[in-house]
Amino acid sequence: MQIPGMPAIIITDLEHLKVLTEISEGNLKYISxxxxxxxxxxxxxxxxxxxxxAIIPASNPMTHKFKIKIKFDKKRSFVFPGMYAxxxxxxxxxxx
Numbered sequence: 478m479q480i481p482g483m484p485a486i487i488i489t490d491l492e493h494l495k496v497l498t499e500i501s502e503g504n505l506k507y508i509s510x511x512x513x514x515x516x517x518x519x520x521x522x523x524x525x526x527x528x529x530x531a532i533i534p535a536s537n538p539m540t541h542k543f544k545i546k547i548k549f550d551k552k553r554s555f556v557f558p559g560m561y562a563x564x565x566x567x568x569x570x571x572x573x
Contacts, residue, residue, distance in 0.1 A: 489558055496527065496549060496562045499542035506570050508532065508545065515565030516549045523554045527564070 479485055496516060500508060508529055516527040527549030536543050547564060 491557070493548070494551065494556055494558065495530065496547040496564060497544060498547070498562075498564050499537070499540070499544055500566075502536060502541050502543065504566070504568075505532075505543065507566055507568050509571040512566075512571065514547060514567075516547060517563040517565070518554070518556060518560055519563065520560060521554055521556065523552065523556065525550050525552055 510529055510532060512529045514527050514529060515524070517524050527547040529545055530548045531546040533544040533546075
């Protein structure tokens with residue numbers, strides 16, 4: 478059944494998925510675009526490296542967190558949108 482204003486179908490490119498997560502404003506000093514981070518998807522046992530590809534410059538006013546996007550190598554694993562991922566960021570201050 479179609480509902481006005483709602484998409485009838487969503488098409489996703491499974492070859493170029495990104496992790497979307499939030500980081501507190503106090504931890505922004507540890508990240509920059511291009512920084513390598515660890516990505517773990519426990520449900521399929523995937524441990525890989527990723528790279529921060531975007532830092533959204535608007536915080537959530539309730540939590541004071543900023544969204545970041547991380548592109549990663551899925552290593553021939555079956556990764557799908559909506560899967561839970563853990564991101565490991567080294568706490569080393571990034572020179573800007």
